[in-house]
Amino acid sequence: MAPTRHDLENCARGDAALTRAFTLLGKRWSGLLLGSLGAGPAGFRELSRAIDGVSDSVLSDRLAELTKAGLIARRVEEGPPVTVSYELTESGRALIPALNQISRWAEEHLPAPDELC
Numbered sequence: 001m002a003p004t005r006h007d008l009e010n011c012a013r014g015d016a017a018l019t020r021a022f023t024l025l026g027k028r029w030s031g032l033l034l035g036s037l038g039a040g041p042a043g044f045r046e047l048s049r050a051i052d053g054v055s056d057s058v059l060s061d062r063l064a065e066l067t068k069a070g071l072i073a074r075r076v077e078e079g080p081p082v083t084v085s086y087e088l089t090e091s092g093r094a095l096i097p098a099l100n101q102i103s104r105w106a107e108e109h110l111p112a113p114d115e116l117c
Contacts, residue, residue: 024069029054029062031099034071034088038096041075041087071095 025031029051036042036050048059063086066072071092077083088096 024065025095027062027065029058030066031102033059033062033066034092034095035099035103037072037086037088037092038099041085043083043085047086066092 025034032051032054033047036047042050044056044059044063047063048054048056051059054062063072063074067074067086070089072086073089075085075087077085
């Protein structure tokens with residue numbers, strides 16, 4: 001049976017949604033950053049230490065992108081000293097179960113990095 005126009009439109013909308021999601025989340029460090037903030041608010045240095053290998057400039061870029069997308073909120077607390085922390089928004093918290101599921105899938109279905117060679 002050939003797909004109906006309605007089926008094709010739903011598929012196209014789903015593809016567009018996945019494209020939007022992976023354009024943002026598929027960038028290196030984005031998933032780890034969101035996962036790290038799943039444990040609670042953190043400052044820039046805490047996040048930098050928690051995500052081994054991320055440069056300060058890339059971390060800053062990812063924080064700005066995820067903030068602009070509405071997944072992270074940036075909070076500035078007046079000092080002295082002035083402190084900046086980041087936390088998940090409601091939208092960001094809603095993404096954590098999906099990230100956990102992707103992690104479980106990867107554990108079950110993808111070879112470990114040392115098995116790739």
